[in-house]
Amino acid sequence: MSRQKTYSAQTGYVYQYQFRGQESAPSETRYHFSVCSQAASEMDLTLVLASEVAAAWEAQNEFCLTETQRYALAKMAFFQALDEGPGPLPPPGPIAIRREDLAAIAVTLNLI
DSSP states (O other), X not given: OOOOEEEEOTTSOEEEEEEEEEEEETTEEEEEEEEEETTEEEEEEEEEEEHHHHHHHHHHHTOOOOHHHHHHHHHHHXXXXXXXXXXXXXXXXXXXXXXXXXXXXXXXXXXX
């Protein structure tokens, strides 16, 4: 199990979170986090990186993402979900990493 970390979101909420692991399938990789805030109880949050989305970005940028880089993209998308959340926690259910989000996060991470 990973250690608990803290993230201060742009909304003003402070979260404690842990990375719980990932599941890979041919069509997607799911990254599992648990998250809680002082204003809400713990919940599980899954971010989904579709293979099609990653492959399209890789083809467009002529760059092959490593597993570590894919995890970094998922973690930044997790932070984005917390930053954009309407309340103390984002809505339940898997969050798909969209092509435009992947492109913006890749720039933030200096991948291209």
